[in-house]
Amino acid sequence: MNIGEAASESGVPAKTIRYYESIGLIPPAIRAENGYRNYSVFDIQTLKFIQHARRLGFSVKDVGGLLELWRDKSRTSADVKALALKHISDVEKRIAELQSIRMTLIDLTDRCHGDDRPDCPILEDLAAGPDG
Amino acid sequence: MNIGEAASESGVPAKTIRYYESIGLIPPAIRAENGYRNYSVFDIQTLKFIQHARRLGFSVKDVGGLLELWRDKSRTSADVKALALKHISDVEKRIAELQSIRMTLIDLTDRCHGDDRPDCPILEDLAAGPDG
DNA sequence: ATATAAGCTTCCAGTCACTGGAAGGTCAAG
């Protein structure tokens, strides 16, 4: 299967597949006589795995770790769970940050009348800072 | 005031101040005889404004827009509010995405016993995909 | 006076995870 078909099968763009190969996330593809990359059904499985993990916000480096764990039949489920729990805590931290940002922005916009007058608490508060 | 003092006064690292100058977010600093950049109290104000807006997640490009609005005495508060409301909606979208990711991860980890056995629903689901 | 350390300058490279595009080879259809 050529890279284009592999891309549409897996959902990972051809460009990105080559990129994953270049950084060593996936092994170099076997080449056909014309130099084209050739992908097996197993390769597609791997690409789908990567795609799903990336959609869940795992970094490419983390995905590399997950792939190793996936291929390693002797690893324990505790290893995998630890990585996932760490990632949950990162996600929760980011959510909390964004929620705090959201509250501040809502407060600012609520106090801005948003008409054709020039005075605007949003700019005033950005100049004065969070406590002023 | 040298760039180091400007950095500690404003909270923006010296390196970042130079970077902001290089991309045109702030005008080129006036130089002393020895070539060192010289900052006024007003410049510090601007840097603080930038810092606060960045902390609220505005992109550097958006901060550029906010700075223009800040300096433009003839602008209306509606202009500013529109930019802020758009940003709130972006933040909310991102929060929703992260919450969905979080739920999926929690579901996965809940179903993974996380002991020394090798079978792990996290890896299985990453391989099978979100619906399988 | 001198040594040293801190602070400033510029410029280049690296980060992360791609993405776009140019230049050129290959292949299938009309």
Next chain:
DNA sequence: CTTGACCTTCCAGTGACTGGAAGCTTATAT
């Protein structure tokens, strides 16, 4: 036989910095 859709490689750009090298200036300590 030509067009267009593939494929190849390599280089550059994104966003927002950050690190580091090489070299100048200034402040401090002896």
